[in-house]
Amino acid sequence: MLPTKGPVRSRSKRGCWTCRIRHRKCDEGLPMCKECENRNIQCHGYGPRPSWLDNEERVRAELSMVKKAVKQNARLLINKGSVSAAGPDPHLQTISSKQQQQQQQQQQHDTPFPELEQILWGRCPTRELRYRESELIMLYLDYIFYIQYPYYTDDAERGGRGWLFWLLLNNRPLRQASLTLAALYQRTKFARGTEFMEAELIQYHTTALSAMRHALSGQEGDLALDVGEKLINFISSGCCLISFEVLQGGSLNWQTHLDALTTVVSKVKPPPFDDGDHKPPTQRDSGDSTALGRGLKYTRRFEITKLLWFEILSTASTGVPPRMPYRAWLDSHEILMADFVGCHNWVMRAIGDLSMIQFGGDCPGIDQRRETLLGLDKMLREGIERLRAGSKKPEAPVSYYISRVFAVGALVLLHFIFSSTHPAEADIYGAVGSVMAELRQAPGDVSLRGVVWSICIAGSMAQPDQQPFFEHLMTRILNKANKSHPDFGNCKSVQRILRQCWTKRHEDPLGDWTWRDAMAQIGDFPLLV
Numbered sequence: 293m294l295p296t297k298g299p300v301r302s303r304s305k306r307g308c309w310t311c312r313i314r315h316r317k318c319d320e321g322l323p324m325c326k327e328c329e330n331r332n333i334q335c336h337g338y339g340p341r342p343s344w345l346d347n348e349e350r351v352r353a354e355l356s357m358v359k360k361a362v363k364q365n366a367r368l369l370i371n372k373g374s375v376s377a378a379g380p381d382p383h384l385q386t387i388s389s390k391q392q393q394q395q396q397q398q399q400q401h402d403t404p405f406p407e408l409e410q411i412l413w414g415r416c417p418t419r420e421l422r423y424r425e426s427e428l429i430m431l432y433l434d435y436i437f438y439i440q441y442p443y444y445t446d447d448a449e450r451g452g453r454g455w456l457f458w459l460l461l462n463n464r465p466l467r468q469a470s471l472t473l474a475a476l477y478q479r480t481k482f483a484r485g486t487e488f489m490e491a492e493l494i495q496y497h498t499t500a501l502s503a504m505r506h507a508l509s510g511q512e513g514d515l516a517l518d519v520g521e522k523l524i525n526f527i528s529s530g531c532c533l534i535s536f537e538v539l540q541g542g543s544l545n546w547q548t549h550l551d552a553l554t555t556v557v558s559k560v561k562p563p564p565f566d567d568g569d570h571k572p573p574t575q576r577d578s579g580d581s582t583a584l585g586r587g588l589k590y591t592r593r594f595e596i597t598k599l600l601w602f603e604i605l606s607t608a609s610t611g612v613p614p615r616m617p618y619r620a621w622l623d624s625h626e627i628l629m630a631d632f633v634g635c636h637n638w639v640m641r642a643i644g645d646l647s648m649i650q651f652g653g654d655c656p657g658i659d660q661r662r663e664t665l666l667g668l669d670k671m672l673r674e675g676i677e678r679l680r681a682g683s684k685k686p687e688a689p690v691s692y693y694i695s696r697v698f699a700v701g702a703l704v705l706l707h708f709i710f711s712s713t714h715p716a717e718a719d720i721y722g723a724v725g726s727v728m729a730e731l732r733q734a735p736g737d738v739s740l741r742g743v744v745w746s747i748c749i750a751g752s753m754a755q756p757d758q759q760p761f762f763e764h765l766m767t768r769i770l771n772k773a774n775k776s777h778p779d780f781g782n783c784k785s786v787q788r789i790l791r792q793c794w795t796k797r798h799e800d801p802l803g804d805w806t807w808r809d810a811m812a813q814i815g816d817f818p819l820l821v
Contacts, residue, residue, distance in 0.1 A: 309336035309345070313355060322506065333361040337498060343491065357421075428474035429460060429467070436473050439780065440535050441598070442742045443634025443694050455591045463525040465503035469532035472496040476540055480780050497536065504529055504552075520588060523560070527553060527595040534602060534819065539780050543816045547610060550819075554603055554615045557596070562620035596621065597632045602821060604644045605745050609817045611808060613652030618644045634694035634742065638675060642668055643702050650709050658713050665710050672699050672706070690738055693730075700726040701746025704753055708806070721758075724750045728761050740769055741781060745820040748786045752793040752807040759794050766790065782818035789816065 307318030308325050310333065318325045324335035334357075336342060344350040433453065438444065446452055460467050475493045504526075530553040537546035600621055603614050621627050622637040622644070630636045645668060648654040655661040676699050683692045704723040711718035727750035734740055740747070751762035766787040792810035796803060811817050 308338055309342055310334065310358065313345070313351060314358060322502065324502075331362050333358050336495075337502075339498065425471060428471045428478075431474040431478065432470045433457070433460075436470075436477050436539075439477075439539070439741075440473075441633060442739045443632075443690055445631045445689065445691075447631075450590055451587070455587045455594070458587060459524070459528055459591060462521075463528060465500050465529035466525065466532055468496050468500035468503065469529055469536065472500055472536055473532065473539065476536065477780060480540075500529065500533060504533065504549075520592075523557075524588065524591050524595050527557065527599055528591075531595065531598055531602065538782055538819050538821060541782060541785060541818070543785065543818055546819050547606075547817070550602055550606060553599055557599060558615045558617070562617050563624040563626040593626055593628060594632050597627050597629055600627065600640070601629065601633045601635075602819065604640055604647065605820050607647040607651060608745060608749065608807065608820055609811060611651055613648050613650075614644050630689070630691035630695065634691045635698045636675075636679075636691060636695040639672075639695050639699045639702065642672055643698065643705070646702060646705050646709060650705075662710075662714055662717075665706055669703065669706055672703055675699055690735070693733075693735065693738065694743065697727070697730050697743045697746050700730050701743075701749050703727075704746075704750045708749075708753060720753050721755055724754050724758055728758065731761075731765060740765070741783060742821070744783060744786050748789060748807050748820050751786075751790040752805075752810065754790075754794070756794075756798075759790075762790055782820070785816050785818040786820070788814055789818075 307316075307320055308328065310328050311318035311325060316327050318327055320338070321329075324337070328335035344354065433456065437453070437456070460470060472493060475489060475496060479489050479493060530549050534546045534549045534553075536542075537549070600616060600618055603616055604618060607613060619641060622629070622641045627637060629640055645654070645664075649661065649664065655664045676696055679692045679696045679699070682688055683696075700723065703726060704720060707718045707720045707723045711720060727746055731740065731743075731747070747762065747765065751759075751766075754762055766783065770783055770787065789807055789810045792814055793805050793807065796805045796810070796813075
């Protein structure tokens, strides 16, 4: 039995659950209390009573883990020669120098990289939990990252995905969000939805959300002025939370995260950035600092690229035009969309321009609108032909094909917009046919899950003789997904949207049903990435 009688009690009825079981006074700070933070122990937060509190063995195990963490933290503080203001527990204050030496030797024997261990596992002291999080981190790096970004091009010369591992080491909110994705994937794919895994998933997700709120609270201006590590960490954590919503099939919560990110990043001054390139060579080329500088630039490119990707494509679901200065970003050398998400900058710029015409009030005059749309139509068609020619070359990058699929999808959107003012000149049927032609040419090893934006736009506008193609396509994509990562993503939502459009158009052939009408009626607003 536990040494206490009756239910677990605490000095504060609202304190964190860690302080309650330790019978410590909790300051109830956010995102975690100082009592836990100063001792580098896991703060179980202030939510509903955890189910493990009803199990005496699990409570004992948790108390044992906490005590070990407190001791480990005390050793680290004493070895550094300074003790936290909160101080270690009283019985730890008399550790002898001989004991310290023995403990240091044991710690070095346990791990050859104690500094790395402290970064990764400062709040996860037991070996069992260390192994579990190692397992989830590798699951994220090896599998989930490529589900999120199936057209990402790795670059061994730049250190592969070393920048991503570096981010995971140094950005706790991102690490927690990545662990959330890995736990979700494992639970979904392997049907391991045990009570423990549910609690684990909730804990990682809650911690990541709390850290994001803490980063955003009162710091929007500071983040917008910093194009370095602070901004990178904020974007990467937020985008990972968006991916969590997308991959679990969420239809609304992703909008809250995207709004928070674009509110900050829309205030960032577009490139070129002053990253110290004008410093004397002796100050620039200094070994590790130069490597870190290159890594920061590459990481910033990736994070802002995927945020632009999310925002521009989100208009199809939200009806809200891009707020970020996407033209300035996409016209710069800072953004390389083809390397990261498979689509060339000029195609995404065209989609952004169409979104601004459709929802942002650009080109208010009918004549000006017509000329702008005709100019975009010409530019897209010429670009598609260039991409087709380039695709015939040996070892052409996959971005040539992916860009074509998005470009023909943009043509469908263009002619749909055109039809509202010049129906006689609009050719939606022909544009949908172009999308079908491109999708038929998909290389066998290329996933089509990453082009659901074009599939949804074109498929919702398809006529009865074109609809079976999209029905069979979505069925094939979902069947393939069921073998690798079932129910992991938004493809089912896209299929529901298409079917709703077709049903309503069959009931009312003269009606003007679109993907957004279908989304509103079924209450499903997926981010089409």
